[in-house]
Amino acid sequence: MNSPAPSEQVRSRGRREVRTENVDLNRSVKAARISLPPGPPTTPFIGNLFEFPKRRLHLKFSEWAKIYGDVFSLKVLNQTIIVLSSPTAMHKIIDVRSTSSSNRPKSIIADMITPNNMNMGTGRFEATQLMHDFLLSPESWFDHLRRYTTSFALGIIYGKRGPTLGSQDVMDFMDVHPQFINALEIGTLPPVDLFPILTLVPEKWAKWKRTVAHIKNLHVTLYDRLLSNVERRLVQGSEERGVLMEHAIRNAEKLGLVSREHLLHLGGVLLEGSDTSSAALQNAVYALTLYQDVQSRIQRELDEVVGTNRAPIFDDLPKLKYLLAFIDECNRFRPVGPLGLPHEMTKDEIVDGYLYPKGAVLFVNIWGMGRDERYFDQPEEFNPDRFIRHPFGIKDGVVDDPARRPNMQFGGGKRVCPGIVFAKSSLELNVANLAWAFRFSPAIDDATGVELTPSLDNYSDHIQGVTATPKPYPITIWLRYSSQREIINRQMAEVQSTLDRFDED
Structure with missing residues (x-):
């Protein structure tokens, strides 16, 4: 996903001005005019209601992220929706500001x-x-x-x-x-x-x-x-x-x-x-059924590490490098929670000059993060080898998003x-x-x-x-x-x- 500065067209059509007064952000912000993140143009009163997809939100969200950046916003009637499509965007609001980005108490689990x-x-x-x-x-x-x-x-x-x-x-x-x-x-x-x-x-x-x-x-x-x-x-x-x-x-x-x-x-x-x-x-x-060559390679590794006289045990798993890479690629290629669990802002926050207002719903675009062409070579191809070359599957010659971490598909902050x-x-x-x-x-x-x-x-x-x-x-x-x-x-x-x-x- 690209993070372009919004064009003049996007500035005029896509940025919604929100007036906030007496916002407690550990500093006095009074009568300040702070904008939401950019996003698709809105229609008065209904916002993006008619543009909002009825199915497979993650696909449309990933498409919009390429236009409006790693963080973009939508309005559906009076509801603000903010979509996070990079590890850094997720980290800054879901992890660092977890108290504000979820009204759910910390899980005792x-x-x-x-x-x-x-x-x-x-x-x-x-x-x-x-x-x-x-x-x-x-x-x-x-x-x-x-x-x-x-x-x-x-x-x-x-x-x-x-x-x-x-x-x-x-x-x-x-x-x-x-x-x-x-x-x-x-x-x-x-x-x-x-x-x-x-x-x-x-x-x-x-x-x-x-x-x-x-x-x-x-x-x-x-x-x-x-x-x-x-x-x-x-x-x-x-x-x-x-x-x-x-x-x-x-x-x-x-x-x-x-x-x-x-x-x-x-x-x-x-x-x-x-x-x-x-x-x-x-x-x-x-995936095993579709990619026969991948299946064969996994089974050769199993025969070498485990043998054929017993079934695998937990102690074998760290030695099964290609099998673990296969699982990582499955999670990247088809994450079972493409948008994770929605979060809700419990108070106003300002991040990188944009307002995340109280009551806004946050989606973490896990699907889009795994298909970001800035970091993944041929992201639409199923290729476990990318996780053999790099622990996060990142292509050669690029500096990865510093906030990327293992198991991002399991969520973050208090909602992990x-x-x-x-x-x-x-x-x-x-x-x-x-x-x-x-x-x-x-x-x-x-x-x-x-x-x-x-x-x-x-x-x-x-x-x-x-x-x-x-x-x-x-x-x-x-x-x-x-x-x-x-x-x-x-x-x-x-x-x-x-x-x-x-x-x-």
Whole structure:
């Protein structure tokens, strides 16, 4: 993304003057005229309402960033939207001014998930079952990944996993989560954030209120049942399972969890993240299928480092340089959260001469950052080697943005993803396992004999939501070596008793 000085045309059409008085910025700014960042020209009263995309915001935002710079603003009716499309822009407002750029209190999970505290729960055992599920019914691979990520999250949060797609907790989550994401879609519900007066409409005349109440009831019912199971085990003196909710209940006062509602919300925030983990694994499988030469190189590395007589373990991961580069390239090429989680300004801030007003919504354009031609050579090409040459994949001969850091797709400031440790280790181990055990290739249409090539642009319709989730697509999966069948079956038998313990309420 370029950061050009706005042209005279942009100056006259795109810069909105905002009058601020008595703004507390650790200095006296009185009756000052400070402009918002530049942006597309606005129409009186409605702003950029008609230009605002209905789908795939990240693509339009990246297009606008090339015109208006790394930071640009939009107006949708009375709502200010500011888009950050470079690591430096993100750092200056999301990290440095995190107190002002999020009205959400610091997540206690960051304090709970530390090397001394961390318990991967059923993590590596669930990874074994995922391999076993692929072995038994490879045609259901997409659902296996959804079950795995949901069950993994249930296990580490509540100590109660979902062994099958038909498990009650898994089914309930997969019922309520799409409804929740759909409710967040732009245009699905009335714009109550822009017109708060709509909240005064009686429920009998506002179907959307009944929809929201229904989704809330599903959420509360699910999370209350999960939390109650943990509370009951603790009251009964059952052996603790070393999971997050046990720790949260035991240390509720210390962690600032002053009510049961806080515990319900805590579990919900973490469990909702399983959707992004599933999407990341699905993208990785599609990439293995699409780029056969990349898949072959990963498997040669696995054979050299791990061998064929056992499955990969966590200790192998640092030695699998190309596999880790492949995962980094998947995250750059198709980030599952292309715009991250929106932030909201809680007070006025001035950064580089521009006003970030209180109430403005901030989007971090992760998609655009990974496609910035100033830093990435041929950004539309899938090429893991870029991460072999440079830890951030930057092309040769350029000075990188000094604010770039690892794992920017997990957010920043107070809104950084609380499950980053679990998400990364889970993704890396499972990609290693699946690539070690199986070969992936495009499926063949039985009727025509034509190869069915999947696309990484094959997103679900819920592209405006938090997650860019791939759609299911048929692929062909088979064992790389016949001996691996016995290894996977034996490993599954070894972990079954541990998994069974987490099947119980």
